[in-house]
Each structure stands twice: as C-alpha cells, then as structure tokens.
Amino acid sequence: MLAELEPFLRSSKLPHLWCPGCGNGIVLGSLLRAINRVERDPNQIVIVSGIGCSSRATAYLNFDTLHTTHGRAIAFATGIKLANPNLTVIVITGDGDCTAIGGNHLIHAARRNLDLTVLVFNNNIYGMTGGQYSPTTPTEGRATTAPYGNIERPFDLIELAKAAGATYLGRATAYHNKLLTRLLVNAIINKGFSLVEAITHCPVGFGKRNGIAVPADMLKWQRDHAVTVQAAAQMTQEELADKVIIGELYSNPEPEYTEQYSQLVARAQNLGGGMGS
Numbered sequence: 121m122l123a124e125l126e127p128f129l130r131s132s133k134l135p136h137l138w139c140p141g142c143g144n145g146i147v148l149g150s151l152l153r154a155i156n157r158v159e160r161d162p163n164q165i166v167i168v169s170g171i172g173c174s175s176r177a178t179a180y181l182n183f184d185t186l187h188t189t190h191g192r193a194i195a196f197a198t199g200i201k202l203a204n205p206n207l208t209v210i211v212i213t214g215d216g217d218c219t220a221i222g223g224n225h226l227i228h229a230a231r232r233n234l235d236l237t238v239l240v241f242n243n244n245i246y247g248m249t250g251g252q253y254s255p256t257t258p259t260e261g262r263a264t265t266a267p268y269g270n271i272e273r274p275f276d277l278i279e280l281a282k283a284a285g286a287t288y289l290g291r292a293t294a295y296h297n298k299l300l301t302r303l304l305v306n307a308i309i310n311k312g313f314s315l316v317e318a319i320t321h322c323p324v325g326f327g328k329r330n331g332i333a334v335p336a337d338m339l340k341w342q343r344d345h346a347v348t349v350q351a352a353a354q355m356t357q358e359e360l361a362d363k364v365i366i367g368e369l370y371s372n373p374e375p376e377y378t379e380q381y382s383q384l385v386a387r388a389q390n391l392g393g394g395m396g397s
Contacts, residue, residue: 125152128162130182137176139247141335143294143320147241148177150297150318151210154304158208165208168197170222172214173248173322174241191221194229197236205235205378208308215242216254219275223255230284232377233312239304240277240317247325262329277317278369287312289370293319293342296366303368312376319346319364 129152138144155165168186169175170193178185188196193211201209218226218240229236245263246252253263253270256277260269278289288310290303300318307314321327321338332338342364349367352360 122153124156125149128152128155128182130180133180136180138173139322139324141321141323141338142173143243143322143335143338144174144177144241146294146297147174147239147300147318147320148180150292150300151212151239151304153301154308155210157301157305158308160208160308164206165210166197166200167210167212168193168200169212170214170217171248172217172241172246173243174212174214175217177212191217191223192225193217194222194225194236194238198225198229198234201234201236201378202381205382209236210308211236211238213238213240214247214254215240215244215256215277216246216252219255219277219280226281227284230281230286230313230315233285233287233374234377235311236313237304237307237310238313238315239307240315241320242277242317243320243322243326244274245322245326247322251325251329257326261326263326264329277315281313281315282370285313285374286315286370287372287374288314289316290368291317291319291364292366293346293364294321295339295342296346299366306368306371310371310373311379312374319366 166184167178167181169178170188171190178187186196193213197209197211242256244257246254251263252265255275257270258274262269288307292300292303303316307316323333323335327333327338346364346366349365352365
C-alpha cells in the first residue's frame with residue numbers, strides 16, 4: 121500500500137477478514153487510488169455499504185462510513201445525498217446485495233440520476249453466507265443452492281443500469297486494476313448516477329465449486345476472458361460468447377437529481393408555496 125493511501129485506512133481494524141486469495145482487497149485498493157486522484161476533502165466523502173463480503177470494507181476505511189442493512193445501501197446513500205448534496209457519496213456493494221434484494225433501489229437511483237458512485241464487487245456468488253447463487257452467477261455455474269448447475273440467466277449489470285438511466289458505466293476486473301482505478305475516477309467525477317462493475321474472484325465460495333479454486337488461476341481467467349470495448353467492436357458475437365467486455369461502456373451526462381430538486385424548491389418558494397413553516 122502506498123504511503124499516501126495509508127490515511128484512508130483505519131489501521132486498527134486490520135488485518136482484514138477476507139479469505140486468503142480473495143480479490144476484494146485489490147478492488148478496494150483501486151477505489152482508494154481513485155479517491156486519492158480526485159483530491160476531494162476526505163471529510164466530505166461518505167462511503168456506504170450493505171451486507172456481504174465486499175461490504176466489510178467500510179470497517180477498514182477512514183472516512184465517514186455507514187454499514188447498513190442487506191440491499192439497502194443505495195437507499196441510505198440516497199438519504200445522505202439529499203440531506204447534503206455537497207458530499208461525495210460512494211456505495212460499496214456486492215452482486216447479490218445490489219441486484220437481488222437491493223435491485224429496486226438500484227434501478228430507481230439510476231432512473232433519478234442521483235449523484236452517487238456505486239462500486240459493485242461482482243464475485244458471482246453470495247460468498248459470506250455460504251455460497252448460494254446470485255443474480256450474476258453464470259448459467260450452469262455451481263453453488264450450494266445450485267449443486268447441479270444454475271439454470272437461470274445472469275444479469276448484465278451494465279445493461280441493467282443503462283436501461284434504468286445511469287449516466288456513467290464502466291467495467292473492469294481485479295486483474296485489470298489500473299483500468300478499474302481510472303473508471304472509478306471518472307465515475308466519481310461524473311455528476312450523476314455512476315456504476316462501476318468490478319469482476320473479482322472468490323476462490324472459496326465460487327471457485328472451489330466450479331473447478332477453479334486457485335486464486336492465481338482465477339486472475340488468469342480474468343486476463344484471458346476480458347476484452348476491451350474497442351477490441352470487442354471488431355469481434356463477432358460468436359467470438360464474444362465467453363468474453364467479458366471491459367472499459368468505459370457508457371457516458372452520457374444528464375441533469376442531476378439533487379440540483380433539479382433544489383430548483384424545484386426555489387420555484388415553489390417563488391410562487392409562495394411553503395416547504396414547511
């Protein structure tokens with residue numbers, strides 16, 4: 121860890137509780153580097169998490185942090201942002217936390233274009249609670265709740281958030297952590313709803329049930345199956361069948377919710393309407 125990032129950590133809470141070989145530390149490192157690059161006042165940064173392996177991260181971060189209930193991280197973050205729009209609010213969540221019980225909050229925060237940065241640690245499994253399959257577990261992937269293979273189709277997080285109205289979207293892997301840092305910088309800067317999907321690895325909950333339990337092999341899988349959005353544009357659908365497209369996948373600035381809300385309040389006051397006496 122670089123010396124300039126050490127102030128961002130609560131060293132008294134270390135060492136962390138993640139399993140040996142887990143990719144969450146790599147993803148968290150990319151987030152800290154991104155925060156360092158945007159040079160915002162640490163006292164104006166709030167980090168919110170839900171429940172899951174990834175959401176343990178808030179215990180280690182030396183910012184104002186909030187560890188919330190399962191699937192509710194974006195809902196809590198929405199309240200924080202509306203109460204003080206000047207804050208930089210970042211949500212740390214997992215694929216199950218964000219897209220299953222928290223799916224409704226995700227799509228409506230994206231629809232409103234609320235100025236939040238959501239970092240999804242996607243390890244394709246509910247790792248902390250025993251390895252159940254999640255909405256991003258690949259079809260035929262094995263989990264404790266799918267011992268003969270998952271028959272459901274996984275969400276494409278990026279397409280889901282784009283359809284809901286997000287204005288900045290990116291995806292990288294733990295192996296491509298420098299790209300992940302750059303995407304997170306852009307996501308934090310974007311004045312609106314941003315989502316960055318970090319493909320990470322869970323050797324214990326997912327890997328050992330799917331024949332790829334060695335952490336180094338899981339990183340090699342990310343290396344070999346990720347293609348940049350530029351390269352993907354030159355490939356056929358057949359060539360992309362087992363690939364993960366990474367890079368900046370969407371950027372389309374739109375009016376931001378808290379600014380629009382402030383303008384609405386001003387219009388109501390000018391018309392003599394009260395927002396409470």
